[in-house]
Amino acid sequence: xxxxxxxxxxxxxxxxxSTNQHGVxxxxxxxxxxxxxYDKTIYADYKAIIDYKKSLLKNYSKIQVTDLGAGSQVxxxxxxxVSKMAKNAGSTIKRAxxxxxxxxxxxxxxxxxxxxxxGIATQALSIGNPKAxxxxxxxxxxxxxxxxxxxxxYSLKNINLxxxxxxxxxxxLNTNTYDLIFIDGNHQKEATLHxxxxxxxxxxxxxxxxxxxxxxxxGMTEAWETIKQHPKVSVTIDTFFWGFLFFRKEQLxxxxxxxx
Numbered sequence: 436x437x438x439x440x441x442x443x444x445x446x447x448x449x450x451x452x453s454t455n456q457h458g459v460x461x462x463x464x465x466x467x468x469x470x471x472x473y474d475k476t477i478y479a480d481y482k483a484i485i486d487y488k489k490s491l492l493k494n495y496s497k498i499q500v501t502d503l504g505a506g507s508q509v510x511x512x513x514x515x516x517v518s519k520m521a522k523n524a525g526s527t528i529k530r531a532x533x534x535x536x537x538x539x540x541x542x543x544x545x546x547x548x549x550x551x552x553x554g555i556a557t558q559a560l561s562i563g564n565p566k567a568x569x570x571x572x573x574x575x576x577x578x579x580x581x582x583x584x585x586x587x588x589y590s591l592k593n594i595n596l597x598x599x600x601x602x603x604x605x606x607x608l609n610t611n612t613y614d615l616i617f618i619d620g621n622h623q624k625e626a627t628l629h630x631x632x633x634x635x636x637x638x639x640x641x642x643x644x645x646x647x648x649x650x651x652x653x654g655m656t657e658a659w660e661t662i663k664q665h666p667k668v669s670v671t672i673d674t675f676f677w678g679f680l681f682f683r684k685e686q687l688x689x690x691x692x693x694x695x
Contacts (some may be wrong), residue, residue: 445650449675453692463683466475468675471540472533472674472695480562484531487558487589491521501575517581521553526619530676531559533695534617538563541643543614548549548572549601549630550620550647554582554594560617561591569594570611572604574620601626605633613637619647624654631662638667644680649673 456468494517501513526534538546538560544567546560551573561569569592573579576589579598586594597604601620616638618630638644649659659678663671667688672679675693 442650453694471536484559489587492518493554525553526555531555534559535563543567545613545617547613548617551582572597609633615643617645622648622651622655625659627658646678649678
């Protein structure tokens with residue numbers, strides 16, 4: 436991801452405010468940080484995550500892209516090479532490994548992802564908990580077809596990929612219940628707030644919501660700040676690149692800023 440001046444300033448502020456597990460008095464958050472965020476185990480499944488990304492980085496085929504969201508800050512052209520997309524827009528190996536650990540740690544039975552892209556994050560969530568039932572939504576038909584084929588190639592059988600506009604699709608999905616929701620699509624303030632409000636009815640006490648790129652722009656940060664204040668949200672964790680929300684009624688409202 437291309438870094439802009441706004442993100443640099445926000446990152447400096449983040450570093451000044453952030454901490455590690457020390458000074459975290461919530462047992463739930465402390466355990467999450469020490470046993471998941473900071474878990475240094477080299478899992479055998481990491482090889483599959485690395486292989487998947489490497490394969491994309493070596494794939495020079497071209498895809499005609501339809502951008503329904505805020506689009507890419509790096510790639511503006513409509514026809515893009517898979518290798519370039521994997522390098523610029525796909526999850527990093529480090530973040531894919533963290534998603535794997537989160538899926539492994541929380542063992543979510545139902546996962547919703549908005550923004551499949553090339554499926555790097557989807558694959559990590561899938562192998563983190565093979566028993567999970569994953570629904571992932573991709574707006575661009577050509578990317579969707581590509582990722583569907585890749586999931587088949589890597590024998591990922593617990594993923595249901597839906598092609599469509601997020602607004603339309605979440606209206607059809609909002610009667611479901613999700614244990615984990617990962618939003619990595621349209622990085623615009625109004626859209627992000629709309630997804631949150633619409634999907635709020637799908638969460639339960641132990642659900643986790645993850646927002647990607649909460650410092651993508653001033654608008655995205657404003658959306659994040661608004662969401663944090665929602666009365667149903669009890670705990671938030673800001674890791675700079677992701678924002679985590681929890682709805683645990685037994686927990687006092689608290690906001691954490693954690694270096695990962």
